[in-house]
Amino acid sequence: MHTKTGPSLAKSFDSQKYLKRIGLGKEDYHFWKQVGKALLCTYTLFGVAWVWNETSPLGWWTLKPKPKEEKELAHLYERRKFPYPGDEKAMEEFVAKGGMIGTTIGPKGIVESDKDSFNYQKVLQDKKFEQEAFKLWIRMKNEVISELQKKGFDVE
Secondary structure: OOOOOOOOHHHHOOHHHHHHHOOOOHHHHHHHHHHHHHHHHHHHHHHHHHHHHHHOOEOOOOOOEOOHHHHHHHHHEOOOOOOOOOOHHHHHHHHHOOOOOOOEOOEOOOOEOOOOHHHHHHHHHHHHHHHHHHHHHHHHHHHHHHHHHHOOOOOO
8 A cells, every 4th residue: 555645665766776876877887898808808818828838838837948858858757647536436546556645747657756754764775785685695606606616516
């Protein structure tokens, strides 16, 4: 029911007046259209730059070509594809192939992992121990052969 004393609530609220007040009136349409075009162009340029950077023959955001040595050695290195973490099967395959947290991009076929210094020292000690044991074995073998040859046995 409408009373004659005052205007209705729907008539008093003018949407165009409110939109004009916050900068979205009809005269502002051209401005916002231009802002939209500018944003679209900017994001397009960033997207093209990103794709170019992923597939670029140049370095990281540089306009200098790669040095000759780097081009020659590029085939020795691979770019590892890491699986999506939610894909359990792909993660199991990746770990089974030798991929793990801390792997770095290295020569093809070699997985370099971040080893702590203790493990690295242990590996070096084991390698040195193996070399010394091999040298000792060769020395003992040569002594036995020389003694057998002195006694008259034919040993090759």
